[in-house]
Amino acid sequence: MPGSSSSTSPVLVPRIYGFDLLRIVTVWAILYFHVWQFSFFQDQITLPPEISSYHLLVDFVGVLFKYGGLLIVALSFFLIGFKAKSYHIQRFVILIVGVIGLQILSSESPMDPQSWEWDVYSYLVFSYIFVAVLSQNKLLRQALVFLSLILLSIPFELYGSRVYPSDGALQFAGWNLLPWLALPVLFHSLGILWREKKPDAFIPLAKWEWPVWAGFILIFLVVTPDYGVFPAGPGFEAYVFQQKPLMFWKHFSIFMFLMRLSLDPRVNGFLGKIKIMEWISNLKWNRRLGFCYLLQFVFMPLGPLLMEFWGNYPRLFEWLWLFIFVAVELFARAVLNSPWFFKKAKFR
Secondary structure, eight states: OOOOOSSOOOOOOOOHHHHHHHHHHHHHHHHHHHHHHHHOOSSSSSOOTTTOOOOHHHHTTTTTGGHHHHHHHHHHHHHHOOOSSHHHHHHHHHHHHHHHHHHHHOSSTTOOOOOOOEEEHHHHHHHHHHHHHHHOHHHHOOOOOOOOHHHSSSSSGGGGGSSSSSTTSSSEOOOOOOHHHHHHHHHHHHHHHHHHOTTTOOOOOOTTHHHHHHHHHHHHHOOOOOOOOOOSSTTTHHHHHHHOOOOOOOHHHHHHHHHHHHHSSHHHOOOOOOOHHHHHSSSSSHHHHHHHHHHHHHHHHHHHHHHHHHHOOHHHHTTTHHHHHHHHHHHHHHTTOSSSSTTTOOOO
16 A cells, blocks of 8 residues: 655654554454364353463453454554555565465365355455555545544444345355444544654643543443453354444544553653563564464464363463464564565565
8 A cells, every 4th residue: 555655754653662562462362262262162261260361361351352353453554554654565465365374274165265254364455455545635534534433333233234245155254344344444544644643653642632532431431231241252253243333432442542642752752661662562473463463373273183182281271372472473583584584575
C-alpha cells in the first residue's frame, strides 16, 4: 500500500513501547487459546485448577485480551496507515503463505478449494488489498472513520445472510466481512490521519481527554450485559464475530485508550527508561509479528500429537504455549538474522 507522497524525508519515529506491550500481551493470550483449541477443541478449559493455571489466564484474558485477533488487526492496520514507508510485498507474501498453510492444516481435502475455509488470513489478504486501493485523501479518510464506526455499531443479525456466500462453496470460520472489514479500514484511516497531524507519533494527552475517555469506558462497562462464558473452542467464532456492538465497544474503548496512552510522549519516555522494555521491543514477535504469527502454526500440532504424554504429565501441558512462544522467537531470530537467508527482507 503506497504511503503518502511527500517531498521531504520521512520522519524517523521512535519505538512506541506501549504498542509493543499491547502486542506481546495479546500474542500471549492468542497462544494460550490456540494451544487449547488445537489440542482439545473444547469451549471450556477443563484442566483442574490444582494442576493448571489456565483458569487464571482465562479470568485475566476475559477482561480485554480474549478478542486478541481483533486487537492485533486494529493495532497492525493503524501502524500500516501511520508509516509513510512500509514493506508491502514481503507482508503480502506472508499473508498468501498463511492462506495456503492454514488450509493445509485445517482442510480435509487441501487440494479441493471447495473444502477451504474463509479464515483470518483470507480476511487479512482481502482487507490489505482493500485499504491499499483506497485514496489517502484526508476528507475521504475522515468519512471512512465515521462510516466504519457506524458499521461496527450495527447488530450482527441485521447483516444476516449477506455476510456469507449463498451457495455454500466456501466455508466461513469467522472473520466475516460485515462488519469486520470496517475494523482495518477504521484503524488504517486513523493511522493515516494521525501521521498527517503528528508525523513523529507523540501527542500529550490533553486535560479534556481524561474525562472523555473515562466517561466513554465507564458507560460501556455499565450498560454492557453479560453474554456468558467466553468459549475457547468451536464456539469461539460465533461468540466473537457475531457479538453485540456493546460487547465490541466495551473492549475496544479500553484498547483504544491504551493505544492513545501509548502515543503520549510522557508515557513512552517512562516506559523507555525501564530496562526490560528494550528487550521486549526487540523481540521478533514485536518486530516481525506477521512472520512469527505464521510460524506458530508449525508447532501447534504438538498438542494433539502428544495426547498420551499430556495424560501422564498434565502439568506440562500448560507450558506448551510458552515453549511455542520461545521456539518461534528463536527460530525467527535464526532465520531473519541469517546473513544468507532473507538478508534484505523486512518482514513487518
